[in-house]
Amino acid sequence: xxxxxxxxxxxxxxxxxxxxHVLFWLFFFGAxxxxxxxxxxxxxxxxxxxxLSNFYATLxxxxxxxxxxYWVYEKLYRRKKYTxxxxxxxxxxxxxxxxxxxxxxxxxxxxxxxxxxxxxxxEYYEYLKRPFPNILLSRVAxxxxxxxxxxxxxxxxxxxxxxxYNREQLQALELARQxxxxxxxxxxxxxxxxxxxxxxxxxxxxxxxxxxxxxxxTVARLSAFMRYSMYDAGMDKVPADxxxxxxxxxxxxxxxxxxxxQVQLHVETDRADYLLPPLLLIPLLENxxxxxTDRQGAVIGVKLLIENGKLVFQCSNDFDPHAxxxxxxxxxxxxxxxxxxxxxxxxxxxxVSTANNVYSVNLSVPLL
Numbered sequence: 001x002x003x004x005x006x007x008x009x010x011x012x013x014x015x016x017x018x019x020x021h022v023l024f025w026l027f028f029f030g031a032x033x034x035x036x037x038x039x040x041x042x043x044x045x046x047x048x049x050x051x052l053s054n055f056y057a058t059l060x061x062x063x064x065x066x067x068x069x070y071w072v073y074e075k076l077y078r079r080k081k082y083t084x085x086x087x088x089x090x091x092x093x094x095x096x097x098x099x100x101x102x103x104x105x106x107x108x109x110x111x112x113x114x115x116x117x118x119x120x121x122x123e124y125y126e127y128l129k130r131p132f133p134n135i136l137l138s139r140v141a142x143x144x145x146x147x148x149x150x151x152x153x154x155x156x157x158x159x160x161x162x163x164x165y166n167r168e169q170l171q172a173l174e175l176a177r178q179x180x181x182x183x184x185x186x187x188x189x190x191x192x193x194x195x196x197x198x199x200x201x202x203x204x205x206x207x208x209x210x211x212x213x214x215x216x217x218t219v220a221r222l223s224a225f226m227r228y229s230m231y232d233a234g235m236d237k238v239p240a241d242x243x244x245x246x247x248x249x250x251x252x253x254x255x256x257x258x259x260x261x262q263v264q265l266h267v268e269t270d271r272a273d274y275l276l277p278p279l280l281l282i283p284l285l286e287n288x289x290x291x292x293t294d295r296q297g298a299v300i301g302v303k304l305l306i307e308n309g310k311l312v313f314q315c316s317n318d319f320d321p322h323a324x325x326x327x328x329x330x331x332x333x334x335x336x337x338x339x340x341x342x343x344x345x346x347x348x349x350x351x352v353s354t355a356n357n358v359y360s361v362n363l364s365v366p367l368l
Contacts, residue, residue, distance in 0.1 A: 028156065029058040042120045049113040056103035061152040064096045068153065069160065097136050097145045104128060175342045178335070179236075179278075202256040218256065221249040240306055240367070241272035247281055251302065254289040261298040261318075269306035274367040277343050281313055283336050284361050288317035291359065309368035316360040340365065 032054040037044055044050050072092060076085035107113050108128070117125050128135070139145040199222055206215035228246050244267060255263055281304070288300050298318040305312040340348045340363075349364040 024156070024159070025058060025062050028061070029054060032058060043113075043116050046112050046116060049107065049110060049116065052110070052113075053103075053107060056106065057152070060096060060099040060103060061156070063099065064092060064149060065153055065156050067092050067095070069157075093140060093145060093149065094136065096149055097139050098132075100145070100148070101132060101135060171342055175339070178339065178342075199253060199256065218253070221252050225249045225253060235278055237275040238278045239272065240269065240274040240276055240311075243276060243278065243281065244269070244304065246279075247285065247302075247304070250282060250285055254285075258289075258292070258294055260296050261292050261294045261300055263300045264302065266303045268304070270308070271306070274306055274309070274311070276311065276365075276367060277339060280336070280339065281363075284313070284315050284363070287361075288315050288359075291319045292317045293320050306367065309366060311363070311365050311367055313363040314360070316358050318357055319359050321354075321357060 033050070036050050036054060041050070043053070068089070072085050072088045076082075076088055105128075108117070114125075199218070203215050203218050203222075206212070206218065225246065228242070228249075248265070248267075251263060251265060285302065288302075292298055292300055299316075300318075301314070301316045303312075303314040337350055340350055344365050347366050349362070351362045353360050353362075
């Protein structure tokens with residue numbers, strides 16, 4: 001296993017991620033200590049005070065970092081709650097200023113540190129004697145606390161940005177690879193001799209029975225279906241109306257080989273210019289047709305709603321749990337979920353269920 005894959009596996013684990021964060025802040029703490037020791041800092045003559053000072057600074061920086069990244073940015077700003085994000089950032093500055101002041105008060109409890117401050121920064125010592133509201137107001141109004149916060153958070157935020165950029169690049173490469181693999185697999189399924197044999201036999205049967213119109217319609221569907229898989233499947237996004245036509249063509253072609261299963265299709269859309277990933281729904285349909293029991297009373301139900309910038313897809317089929325192990329009923333669907341996580345991270349709903357020998361898939365994604 002490559003180091004990058006091993007490291008990624010560790011970071012994806014919850015406790016592994018916590019461990020990485022702890023190691024980073026230990027490094028941050030150690031770096032601050034090292035810089036203090038090689039600088040002309042007059043306080044380094046008292047190692048215990050320097051140690052506590054950097055520990056408090058690291059702790060307050062970590063608290064400010066997590067509040068900024070996971071609350072202000074992730075929970076508010078990314079969800080376009082700009083007013084709440086601004087108010088939360090102001091609150092964050094107040095919290096950081098308070099913690100910074102409290103850490104200095106704690107340090108002043110040490111007589112040796114107090115003596116060093118009085119000797120090296122008497123004006124600052126007198127400043128710290130002011131009431132806390134005055135200190136808070138002066139630090140915020142002078143923008144000094146903001147500058148301090150920026151300096152302390154610069155390195156952690158830079159590391160996060162580099163990691164996020166690297167992760168996005170890796171996800172983009174993985175998505176491109178999966179799209180190519182999906183297209184390749186899809187093309188293989190279309191030129192599969194069994195698939196073509198069944199389709200051509202049914203077309204031949206329609207011609208023999210003088211159903212030339214139906215035969216011509218089937219040929220047209222097969223041609224459009226294969227043309228789409230060859231030329232449109234490589235695109236990042238396609239118009240929803242194209243995907244709907246492909247879905248209908250696929251259903252009609254698969255229905256030819258069914259003897260008893262009834263296919264119920266319902267499609268509603270308020271616009272045709274929505275964009276969605278190509279071939280997103282085909283694996284779900286393929287799974288339903290592949291595992292249907294195809295006997296009297298069997299039903300494949302397909303429902304697609306695209307309204308108000310939201311896609312809702314439901315697909316269900318009868319299956320025989322004795323003929324198909326439970327672990328096999330969802331074959332191929334894990335890849336669908338991975339694509340959803342890459343195209344719509346944290347924004348989609350994808351559930352599967354089995355009840356009364358009916359396998360159901362429910363999918364909901366935003367298209368705006």
